[in-house]
Every structure is written in C-alpha cells, then in structure tokens.
Amino acid sequence: MARSRFWRGLRTIRVCLAALSVIAMTLAFGHGADCLALLAKANFGPALLAVAARFSIVGAIAVIAILVLTSLLGRAYCSVVCPLGILQDVFGALLFWRKNRPQPRLFLLRKGLGVAVWAIALLGGWAIALRFFDPYTIFGSIAAGGWLPLLVIAALTFWRRRLFCNSLCPVGALLACGSSMAPLGFRFTERCIKCGKCVQVCPAGCLDPKTATFDNGRCIRCLACAATCPVDAIAYGHNPGFRVPGRREALIGGSLVAGGVAVGLASRTVRLVPGPNAVCPPGAGSAQRFFAKCTDCRLCITNCPTGVLKPPGAAGMVHLEPDTAKCQFDCKRCVEVCPTGALLPLTLAEKQRTRLGLAVIDTQRCRAFNKDLCEACAPACPAHALHMVRREDNSIVPVVDAERCIGCGACRSVCPMEPKAIAVVPPKDGKQTLVPPLPTPHYDVICPPGAGSPQRLRSLCTDCNLCVAKCIGQVLQPAGEVGIVHLTFDKGMCEYYCTTCGEVCPTGAISPLDLAIKQRTRLGLAVIEPSICVAFSTENACGACAEHCPTGALRMKPDAEGHLVPMLTTELCIGCGSCEYPCPVRPIKAIRIHPLADGVQVLATDPHEYFKPTEPTPEPASDEWLI
Template sequence: MTLYKLLRKGRIIIAIAVLLLTFILFIDIYEWLPDKTFDTILYVQFVPSFLHFLVVFSLATAGGFVFVLLLTLLTGRLYCSAICPLGIMQDVITRISRWRSKKKRFFKYKKPHPVTRYTFLGIMVLAVAFGAGWIVTWLDPYSIAARVFTYLFKPLAVWFNNGILAPVLQNFEIYSVYHKNLMVAHILPAILAFAVIAAIGYFAWKRGRLFCNTICPVGTLLGEVSRFSFLKVQFDQDTCTRCADCAAVCKSECIDLRNYTVDHTRCVSCFNCLDICPESALSLRPVKKAQGFENVRPSTEEVNNTATRQNTRRKLLITGLALLTGSRIYALKKEKLPENQKNLIKNKKDHPVAPPGAGNIKRFNDICTGCSLCVAACPTGVLQPALTEYGLNGFMQPHMDYTTYFCNYDCNKCGEVCPTGAILPLPLEEKQITQMGKAVFVKQNCVVYTDETVCGACSEHCPTKAVQMVPYKNGLRIPEVDQSICIGCGACEHPCPVPEPFKAIYVNGNAVQQKADKPQEGAKQKVDSEEDFPF
C-alpha cells in the first residue's frame, strides 16, 4: 500500500470517527457520554473554539482553532475533510451520488467564485467583530450540522427508541432502555434545519464541495491560510498524461489540467487525486513559492455576473428575514379563551429567560452560535430554540421555554456542554442561586381568585419555596412570591393551570442575571422532573 493510499485511508477513518462521535453527542438520549467527552470532541471545531477563546482567553481551554490553523499551514484544509462534521456529511452525500451515477468523469475543473466567497467571509468577520451572533448562527458549518443532528436526527432516535428498541428489549426483560419523552416546542426549527441541509445536500450531490468553496466562510478563511501551507499537491508535468483521473475524483473541482495547477485555496486535502493517479504525476511536497491568483482569477464578465447573482441572493435573504420577523406571520400561541376568562391580564415579560450562566442577554446573543448542543443535552427539554423571543439577534438561540417544562434545580449541564462559552459553566451550588428571572404573580388570573377553588401547583413545585401559599378567604390560600430567593427556574410557571399567555404566575427574565438570596435551611424541596402530571 502506497503512502498516499495510507493518507487517504487515514483521513477517511478520522472523518468517520469524528462524524460518529459528534452524531452520538447530539442524540445521546440516555446521557451515557460523560461531560468531559463534549470538550474533547468539540475542542477543534473552529468557530466555537475561537468564540470560546474570546471569552476565556485561554489556549489550553479554547485553543482548538490554533491547532486547526497550524494543521492548515502544514497540509492545507485537512480540517474541512476530516474534522468539520458538515464537510464530512457532504462527502457522504457525494459518495452516494457517485455510486449512483453512470458518469465516468463525475467532476471536472470549475472556475472559482471569489466575489461570493469573500463576501460571505467579510460578513462573518463583521458578525464576529460586532457581536451579530444571529449571522454566525447561519454561516458556521459546525452549528449548521449540529442543528441537523438536534432537530432532525434526535427525534428519529427517540422514535426508534420508543417504537422499536425499548419494546423489543423489554420483552427480554432488559429495562436499561426505556421510553423517553421528546420535548418539542415548535416545528419551525426542524423545518429550517431540513431546508438548509437539503440545499447543502443538493450542492454536494451535484457539485461536491461547492458549498464549502462558495459560501462557507470557514472554508474561505482556511483556503487563504492554505496559500502558505508547507505541503501542497503539485504536478509533475513531464509525467502527467492528462488522463483526467485526478480531476474526476476532485470534489473541490480545483484541478486545472490545462495549466497543470491546483487551486490550493479550494483544495480540501482529501488526497483522492494522489491515490488515483496512475502515473504518480501528482505528489504532496513542499513548495518554495506559493501560487497566487494568477491561475484562478476569473474574467471581468464572470465577476460581474457573479456580483449580479449575489445581489439577487441578498435581496432574497433580506425578504426572507423580514417575513420571519413579521409579528403575525407565524402564530406562536393561540390566545382563544372561553368567556369566563376574557378578563384575564396578559403576561408582560420585559425579557426572555436566558440559560443559567448566560450572564446577560446581550453578551449571550453576541457569542451563541445556535448550535443547539445545550438543547440536545437538556434533560428536561426546557431549553428550546428562540423564534421571536430575543428578536432577530437571537433567532434560533436557546431560551427557557416554560411551556415545555422547567429547569431542573439540580442540573447545570447546559453550561458544561456549551462549546463557545456563551453559557458559562457554573458549579451546582452557584447555579442554584443564579437568578435567571423573577416570578411574577397575577392575582386576577389565579383560579383561586377567579373560580374560588383550591390550587397551589406553583408552590408545590418551587424548589426554593420562593412561592408560598398564604391565607386568602373562605379557608382558601393564594400564592405569594418572595422574589429575593426566586431563581426563575419556571417550576411555578409550567404547572400553572391557566393557559398562556395569561398565566397566573410567570417568570420575567433578567436582562442581566443576578444572585438570589439563599433560601433558609429546610425550606428547599426536591422537585421530581420526571413527574408526569405537575398538579
């Protein structure tokens, strides 16, 4: 077996391992993977690592992006072929497409699209510099793949577990696998994730790494770094017979046989061309002088055509975003009420509730890439992707959705798994006094007031006893909130029997998270997050 065959096989093995580990990370419905596994797997994901470094300024904790840059300086864009989960997914789609195709020459050289590439790179750089996290959300390849795993594959895994695996194993009296609930607040994130991956998948099916070399800003950035790589794929013109076998397997479509050149800014270091060349006319070796734009610069007419297409795409993007932010385009909640509830007061939340450890909402929106790893890891499902809660800046970033469930008092997993530092890891003792928001009681909405009936679901589930039942009238008791010890976990809001958005008790989020006073000893109570009926 030749050296290049070993390189190609090794790259494939690493890519499969990375894809499987990342995939399992997001669909681990039984939480079998230890928390440290998250850091190990995600350490070298470029954008999350860089954003995490901006938070902690520690290369030991968040220096994975430096490793990627050094690797690129050595061998080119190997990150795109062996580490990036979205790139590996595209390779899988391309491989299936090639198997099904009858073409002998699946790929051929195509000219680059520099205007489009550098436009998206510029947008990404400005987004990171000015804290426009919502833009990073849609351009970071890791986050795109992560949302696909969370909103498409995880529901399939839960369905398979509940419908097939658990029933079969329980017939053999194996109860380590059991029914799991899937908390899904909205279908829109799944629709968007499917639309994005379908578009990228179509590009991969037809043109291999077209997305990576046209839109992906990480690919463009690493492509520029690749200009200075120590090892590059190069031609031996005296040996090459121009059989085109190399170009036929180049998924980046960057091998120009006419000029015996390789566009190293688009090459993803897959080593396919090295392995297949029958004459060994291609080799991976050092170069004294990196090639520039001279062999890949498009004509003026091509640049103008590309710019026109880009302007059209921008207009479509702006139109789509305007539709997404329309106040009544997507009905989030049905507000139809019976006659006896027409006088209820609508809940007024000044801020959404950000996850514990977010610090403040602005900082959180600036850093979070919406990868949804915390959503996938949340054991109660209270973390859900935001639609309009944060506004446009926080679209698809996680927020505490108490209609789905409430935050487990004894859980701090979201901070442990966050790859960017948007949710800082908090020791459990500190998390239990982190005030994400304050509970607000609306007496006019409470069934004790409106129906003169017994309740108390909010008080029964409050872990800090910030909600207490006090005497009201006719032997009834009504809630009273001590906001000084309230942490905003939503254990009161979720079980309230009054429908949204007229809850008798709800959590108003803090723009900047505070520290709550510690409850008195003996006041805390354990809340069973697995309970089927909250009241």
C-alpha cells in the same frame, strides 16, 4: 507504475477518521455520552468565538492546533474534523453513478465574505453571521432535526459538491489562507499523463492537470486524487504557493484586512434588540449579549435533559419555554456544552442562584385564587421562592417571593391549568442577576413534629409554607431569617390532637405521624423561670401552664411553704408550648420551650404508662349520697 498503495491506504484511514468524527459529533447532538459534547469545542468556528467571548483556554488550544496543523498538512481539518464537510462528502458519494461529477466554481467574493463574517464576529461582537455560515452550526441545526438546512446543503452538494466549503464557509476561507501559503502542499509531477481522472474525483475543484496547477488553498486533503491517479503523478512536497506575496496580492490582502476592520468596527455601533419575551438560559449574562454571541448551534437544546430549551423561532434566540418542562435545578448542562462562549461558565451554586426570569401568577386563572384547592406549584419550587399564604378569607394561595425567584419555571411546569396560570417573564432589563443566598440556618429551633431534626427538615423542605398556612395552632412560622420552618408560641400552641403539618407536607420533610406517636414526640423541653413566675413569686396559684399541659408533665404542686407552684416532670414533656402560650407573664414568659440539645426529636414517656393507677380499683359506688 500502478496506483499508489500508500495514498489509497492513507485515504482509507482519512475516511475512517472522518466517519468516526461525524458519528461522534452526531451522537453529541443526540444525548450521547457526556464527553462527546466536549468535541464540539474542537471545532474551529466555536473555538475562535469562545476565545473572543471569554478567552477560553480550550478554545485557544483548539484554534492554535488547527492553525499549526493546517500550515503543515493543509485543510485536513475540513475533511477529517468538520462535520458539515464530511456530511457533504457523504452526499457526494451518492453521486457515484455520474461519470463527470460536477466541479465547484470559485465564488469570487469568498475572501471578502470570510473577512466580513470574522470581522463582525471578532471585532464587532456579533456572531449572527455565523448562524448562517459556520459549518459546525449548520451541522448542528441539521443534527437537531432541521430539514431546511439539510435540503439546502444537499442541493448545493448535488449541484457543485464542496461549493460551500470554498465559496461560503468562513472557516474554509481562513484556513485557505494558511493552506495556500504553507511550505508543504500537493503538486503535479512530470509523470502526469493528463488523463483527467483526478478532476472527476476532486470535490473541491482545486486541480487542473492541463495546466498542472494545484490550488492548495482550496484542497481539503481528501486524498481522492492521489489515490485515484493511475501513474502516481500527484506528490506531496514543496508548495509552489510558498513564496513572498507579490505586490498585487499584498495590496488585495491589505485592503481586505482594512475593509474587515472597518466593517467590524462599524458593526459595533449596531444595536439590535432581541425578542421581548425570551427567557435566556443560565450563563447568558443578558438577553442582548446572548443574542449577539449565540450562533444557534443547538447543542444545548439537544443536550438539555428536560427539553425546556427551545430553538429561536419568533424569539430570535435560544430560550426557555417552561410549559411541561422546567430548568432542572441541579443541572447546568447547557453551560457545560456551549462551545461558543455564548453561555458563560457558571458553578452549579451560581447557576442555582442565577435569575433567568420571574414567575408571575395570573390570579384570574389560578385555581387557588378562585376558591379551589390547588397547591401544586409551591412545593415544586427549588429556590424556596414560592410560598402558600393564608389570606383573610381563609383561602390559601401561592405567592412568589420576587427576591428569591430564579425563573426556572418549575412552578409553571406543574401548574394544572390550561393555559397555565403562572408565567415566567424575563428580567425587566434582560440582565441575569444573582438572587441572594439562602440565610444560614439556625439549627437551635423547635421543629414541627415529624421533622426528625432541624437538619433533616432543612434538607427536605422547599419552604412551600403549606404547613404554616394550615397550622391549626398558628405556631408554625415561615423560615425567614431563621432559615428553617419553626415553631413559636406567641399565638397558640401545637394542638395535641392535630397532625395537620405532617399530613399536608408534600415533600416528606415533615413525616406524617400517627396521632399516638405525635402526642409523644418531643419537640423541645419546657423550662420554668421561677424568678418571674407568678406562682413562685406570689401566693397566686396562677396555674395557666399546668391547666393547658396535655401530657400531665406540668402539675401544680405545693412547695415547702404549701403554695401551689408548677412542677415539671421532664420525661413527660413534649415541648408543645401549651404552657408557654397561656403564660401571663410579660414581656418574657416565665415558662418557655427550649430547643432540644441535639435537635433530634425523640419519644417522651407515654402518659398512659406514667399515670397507670397504682391502687387496685376505686371503691365501688355506694348508695350513700356523696353530697
């Protein structure tokens, strides 16, 4: 009988599936489609870690599915899903010119190694060993551009083909237990002519036609042997290994489990301290936890849209280096892709409040602190935590609100100094905490001219407070508890000829207005309280408000008894506070600017139109003395 078409066809399907799998996984590490990164969660190692780290449902489904399939089909996972296994097959294919392809040997301690790795990871909580042995993680570091692991794996493959899978891989060790004792498996039939062709093609070194033994524990179901066999002597059926374990096997297994438990529990007591200056990605929980849980697969690093995430290096773990890049405020890609549970799932709202570190300004180097003009950092802050403040010497400098700073590094990434004048330091105890939520904005406030409305201002303003620091009239106030940059008229009035706030606003929250438009933009409306007004209640024609009104909206006019009192022409009022500020009545002023009913800034009547002379022309100058 000729070579089996069935097995050859099945093998072709297996190779195609494996090719698809490894291509998809490679793309997942290279900014492929978003959903590809989710495939990483189907890898056994990360899935089991995710179950242990945060009882991931997806991880549990993946683990159970892989175990069930392994008991039915053997270690097909290793030849169809595992990207490192498929990569080794690719390297192995490069050896086609060798007639006697090298066979892997069995590493005697492989079971002990696998048990130790898993015990330390699952019982001890340290996934560190998986950084070096988890096949998915090794593939990740290769896909992320690591040359050293690539060379090591290539060398191992050229030397002994799938040596890694059968001797070092902890996933392989675990699946081998299931596969070797599964009810179904490969075996030699009597048709075998002992030609040895199967041995040459087997990458796992799991069969020996001479003794007609077939180790289903090591077999990765690549189907090469069955497809190669000239007499169709390899059959799939009853697994000779499916039996009650002998006393010796049970003893070895029992002592392995007992040893694993001991090693795992012992590793719980280990206290490794991570690098001192690592700012962890969001969801890490704390530096200690992240150091223990992360296998450094680099899926987050390659999926980070800004490139702020960096490989461990000296820091000992994946960390943020916001030099030219920042942690994007409205992104939590790293949290979404992390397959091992090292990054705990966060909602975007939580991520935006997670304190990764704290920005610290080096006042020695910062340009603003050295009398130079620089206001780059504050407008870049997405957390409303960096404010420009006017100091006593009139210099305007950035100040970090440590309560609000989330350490995303947006400020540092835009700092023009080299080296940077802002550092992002990790939280003192390494723990990630939530910053308090922004106060609920009060929308009944008086907004600066060009804001449009409080809602528009709130949505665009980053609270850089540049307008506050530069306000000529000292009326602009920081958001504070009110939640929106707003005007009060305790220290001055919105200067009629000033458009500074719109000019300096870096975010467009305050639109720059032409002076003529600004002078007609209504911010609020003046309301007189006659019961406390000096002019209404006494014969003193105080006139402070009318004197200051720039648009002629407030004039002193005689009332019914002939006393001069302030009267408001509402259509001219722009709510600039020129009346409220000088009003001498205390503690509550007799004239106050009230916010607009709907908050929307509109144009008041043009005083040039309102005061257009109605009489023809003033009488021509006569030669007679007027005095």
